[in-house]
Amino acid sequence: MCWFSCLFTLWPSSAPSLLLVGLVGRQLGLRVGLQCVETVSCSRWGTPDSQSLLKDGDVVIGGLFTLHYEPPAIDNDFTQLPHYKPCTGTGGFNLLIDFLSFLLFCGLSLENVPLQYIHAMVFAVEEINHSTMLLPGVKLGYHILDSCGRPPWALQTALSLVGGDNAMCSSTDSPDSILSRTLGPLSVPLISYLSSCPCLSNRRQFPNFFRTIPSDIYQARAIAQLSIRFNWTWIGAVVAKNDYGLVAIKEETQGAGVCLAFVETLQRENIVSDARRAALTIQASTAKVILIFTWYTDVRELFLQLAKINVTDRQYLASEAWSTSGDLLQNVVSTKVAKGVFGVAIRSSIIPGFENYLKWLHPIHRPEDEFLREFWEAEFGCSSGKGSLPLCSGTESLERVKNHFTDISQLRVTYNVYLAVYAAAHALHSLLSCPDRESSPGNNSFSCSSPKDIKPIELLQHLNKLNFTTPQGELFYFQGADIPAKYDLVNWQNTPDGSLKLVLIGRVDGFDLHLNESAIQWSTGYNQVPTSVCSESCPPGSRKANRKGEPLCCFDCIQCAEGEISNTIDSLHCELCPHEFWSNAERTACIPRQLDFLSFNETLGITLTTAAVSGAAVTTAVFVVFLYYRQTPMVRANNSELSFLLLLSLKLCFLCSLVFIGRPSVWSCRFQQAAFGISFVLCVSCLQIKTIVVLAAFRSARPGAGALIRWFGPGQQRGSVCFLTCVQIIICATWLSLSPPVPQRDLGFQGSTVTLECAMASVVGFSLVLGYIGLLACTSLFLAFLARKLPDNFNEAKLITFSMLIFCAVWIAFVPAYVSSPGKYVVAVEIFAILASSYGLLLCIFAPKCFIILFRPEKNTKKHLMAR
Incomplete structure (x- = not known):
């Protein structure tokens, strides 16, 4: 269990009166076991007489830090009362052994040296004491103690600073929540500089808790934002098996469009096996971006396992717990598997004058500073008069020493300590000043209250309303227990010598990301952002x-x-x-949508046009043959006048189909249906009269039927054809005058084109036209069927019968085809019906006659025709 503690206790020099606590613990879901065996029997922890740093003042700030790590003397197996040794420096302050082992155990970066935190507090107090604007007339003091890395010591030392007893009972809880719950009833404020657990933001449970580090929920949210920004929708996660890791998973999965390919957890008790399992999962996963939200020691073991199986092509996202780890940066394994790490870090800032302050520190000038003396002995290998080490010469100086204590290049946690002191000072200033009352002229003392009258509940109220500008010019205030989220975005980049260096490439301010993307060096070694998706993005379309x-x-x-x-x-x-x-x-x-119609330029239009023109040409040729041989028996025997009229009507039928091709217009829509209807009625009426003449001719040969033929003489035949045709003309004229077809775009057909067609405004009119043609055709078929077996070779009733069968079949099939055809094919179906029926009539009736006239002239005689 790892945690740091810093206790700020403010009290007058005479007696304790109020408490401002800043306990810092890397809680993040970790639990510490402080057992209370019986409600009436509590364990003894010893006396808090360990090393300390003390300076008197009107108000004294107490600070509790973890400078030594003292492991528990016994296991808490609940068989005896727990006992803890006093926290002392008997083992020596060995920066390279004791302290380093503590840092490695805690999983914190080497730059996070608590001795630097202590002197950041001392520096801030001295800086405030020299200020004429902040707490004028009030001198701050400090009392700093070592918690020894043990929660019991943190509790005891904190309570001893406010007058508590050495005997304490506590329940199992996290360090900061223990202190907050314990000191809550006293309304003593606590300020933490490293406790980032989101649980501590609960004001109902921890009303007296404040911190100068953002809650972990904000860094997890920032990483989720980065994943979305770089379109990393498929990432793996390796997290600590506690609340710290659960926060990361929760925020990642809530990120819009971000999915977790896998979640591996690491537990410190089984770190080797857990890290090996996680490494194999990373190797097998298709996710190229891996979020690691756990401690430094866990990451070190994970990188070691990844190096063993040669996984070097992953992009890692780091939490602030290890993103700035100097030990990891200097590790050879990291340079192999962790190039281009992109992480969130505790924001860094400068503290003007702090570097010179550290370099001029010397035990001679601060004989009361036991912490500095122990560090001095560990650094220079000499003592100032105590211990077995040789005496120092007095020429030793930190001015030329380069270590983590004197390094101020990235003041992260140190700056949080500095802010915590200033937060306490500004709250005191607000409490002790009286802006609503006028002070006496020339009187520099406070008119409302004095340091001796401080009450914790009042100080707590002023902390809640705190709002000031830091010496660095930043606005500082608390939002409940938290401060506005501010982080650094860091990147591990290669150096010419092959090592890794930490580069600042952006910042996080609340929900805003400020990022210099061009400065990022990714795991690939190039500036191209890695791709980590389960499925490639779907393109437009x-x-x-x-x-x-x-x-x-x-x-x-x-x-x-x-x-x-x-x-x-x-x-x-x-x-x-x-x-x-x-x-x-x-x-x-x-x-x-493109305008579409049956045009003369397309294949279908050309084909139909060719068929129509060919039909008209053939009809003309037949007409010429019949005209040339008009005196022969074959032509004269078949009512030559009606034959010529029939040929003329067939030619009109072929030609009227051409009107249907081309861009529909108002006049073409009207003319095409009229031409079609009249031409076919003329044609069918001719056939009908020819059939009636045949029937009449044979009936007149019977006794008493001689007058029948007189009713169907040449004049009556022409009149009958005109009458039947005029009926169709009247139907067409009425239809076209009342509700004619008009050009219209057919939007019902789903396609890239819009068909421009002649829309039937009146289906009744079109039905009457077709119905009348059908009536005449059926009548002709019936009459021709009756006359099909009449004798004589000149009987053409058989030919008319076959032609009308074809005609009726074509137009019966036309109706369903016409209704079901889409777009311009409606017109094509109608043209096909016109041409098919016209060719049927032409070939069935005139082809046999032309064959005899042209190729069998011996049969074109009266004798042959009269033969029975």
């Missing part, structure tokens, strides 16, 4: 699809469907484009 049973950071990228877009990285959803827009090929933007 796709969306994230979570994998079942895996963390949110593990996902697949699914391309947006047609008509949907995403224009951001890692989009969760694809957005649907508006009706008149469609997604581009990359699915990143909605673009206007």
